[in-house]
Amino acid sequence: MNSTLVHHIVRFFIFLLLQVIVLNRIDLNFGSFNYAHIFIYAVPIFLLPLNTPRPLTICLGFFSGLFIDFFFDSPGIHASALTATAFVRKYILQLLEPIEGYKVDGAINFKNMRMPWLLGYVALLLLFHFSWYFSVEAFSFVYFKEILLRIISSFIVSYILIFLILIIYNPKH
Amino acid sequence: MRNILLFIVKYGPFFLFLFFQITCFWLITSYNEKQKSIFINSSNLFSGYINEQSNKVSSFFSLDEENEALRKENAKLLQEILNIRVERSSNQVDTFADKYSIIPSKICAKSLDLRNNHLTLCKGEKDGIKKGMGVIGPNGVLGLVNQTSQNYSSVLSILHSQSRISVSLANQNHHGYLIWDTGDPQYATLHAIRKYAQLNIGDTIVTSGYSTIFPKGIAVGSIADFKIEPGGEMFLTKIKLFEDFNVANEAYVINSIFKTEVDSLTIENE
Structure with a gap:
């Protein structure tokens, strides 16, 4: 149990630092196409154990989002998106619940979950996260087309990278 | 009292979510220039609209004078x-x-x-x-x-x-x-x-x-x-x-x- 907790804390820090130190410096501009951004900092929230208390999930979402915000110099935007993502995590889990239910120990990894489930789960949460984030970032639905373009292009890039990381790192807990 | 507590426990995550979102909204609108200006602009539009409507009503009543x-x-x-x-x-x-x-x-x-x-x-x-x-x-x-x-x-x-x-x-x-x-x-x-x-x-x-x-x-x-x-x-x-x-x-x-x-x-x- 103790090692699980440490594992999760370390994972949070690794992903947050990876985001702010490495990925923030990667510029994905193709000429005038500058709509793609890589955001992977939401992954530790996705991978929290199934039996994590919801208030804790939401608090973690808020504070790690705020942490990211300090580096992006955009107070509140990432925090808002990640809080919302942490809030809907339970509903997505309920939506994707297999007929026989989840395993009791509740870790989300390749051992417990089948690959298609994990693909769908991450995709739904990430899509929600990006929709919320880019809507709040634009702060107005006047730029609807631009928001949509950002959501889709960022989603594709981040989704591929997240799965590469997950496959390489293959979390146990 | 017990019911109120039960209610808060039951919908705790939602209230927490709401609380954090309000905090975020406050942060966004007070520390981000772009969002701040959009917020101020649209709230001006909104309040302007409300003012205009209420003016219309009150001026209707003063039409006779x-x-x-x-x-x-x-x-x-x-x-x-x-x-x-x-x-x-x-x-x-x-x-x-x-x-x-x-x-x-x-x-x-x-x-x-x-x-x-x-x-x-x-x-x-x-x-x-x-x-x-x-x-x-x-x-x-x-x-x-x-x-x-x-x-x-x-x-x-x-x-x-x-x-x-x-x-x-x-x-x-x-x-x-x-x-x-x-x-x-x-x-x-x-x-x-x-x-x-x-x-x-x-x-x-x-x-x-x-x-x-x-x-x-x-x-x-x-x-x-x-x-x-x-x-x-x-x-x-x-x-x-x-x-x-x-x-x-x-x-x-x-x-x-x-x-x-x-x-x-x-x-x-x-």
Whole structure:
């Protein structure tokens, strides 16, 4: 149990630092196409154990989002998106619940979950996260087309990278 | 109490979520320039919209007062115009300040479709209206005051078989009188224009100023049609009245200061 907790804390820090130190410096501009951004900092929230208390999930979402915000110099935007993502995590889990239910120990990894489930789960949460984030970032639905373009292009890039990381790192807990 | 606690525990995550979102909203709108400006702009739009709507409602309720104020202002302007016109036409420096004064009033009631039509004004003797004064509207002549009470006065409208107004052509010195025998509230008939007058359709007819009731040169209507009276020396002219009695709402009563003086002279002569 103790090692699980440490594992999760370390994972949070690794992903947050990876985001702010490495990925923030990667510029994905193709000429005038500058709509793609890589955001992977939401992954530790996705991978929290199934039996994590919801208030804790939401608090973690808020504070790690705020942490990211300090580096992006955009107070509140990432925090808002990640809080919302942490809030809907339970509903997505309920939506994707297999007929026989989840395993009791509740870790989300390749051992417990089948690959298609994990693909769908991450995709739904990430899509929600990006929709919320880019809507709040634009702060107005006047730029609807631009928001949509950002959501889709960022989603594709981040989704591929997240799965590469997950496959390489293959979390146990 | 227990229920409240249960409620909070049950919906705790939601309240937490709400609390954090409000915090984020506050952070976003106070520390991000772009979002801040959008927020301020749209909240201004919103509050502006609300203000505009409430203004519309409140101005609707003050319309009556505003109308009254405008009516008074119009009357003042009209009075000045009339007096300037009089001064210019008399071509002399007048020692008496004003020859005409104007009393503005609202039209309380009116009839249009009868053989003999009347208007009722919402002002009476108390405001200085007396029998025999002329009444004009924003566009043209309305009629003559024929009865007054303390707070109301009755006006013999142009649309009355007994009404007879002395008029002339605006651009020529030909005089006639206007009576209403058409039965159509838009048209009246002009009699007694000599047949050597140059009439054109569309010419303006104005008050002649020979009677003391109306000053010279107040518009009455325009020529719609004319023909020579059968076997006569005169034109029979159909006049389209400028004042639309259907929509007439405002009236200005003309008080001629010298009316009593002139009238007493006339009576002495008779």
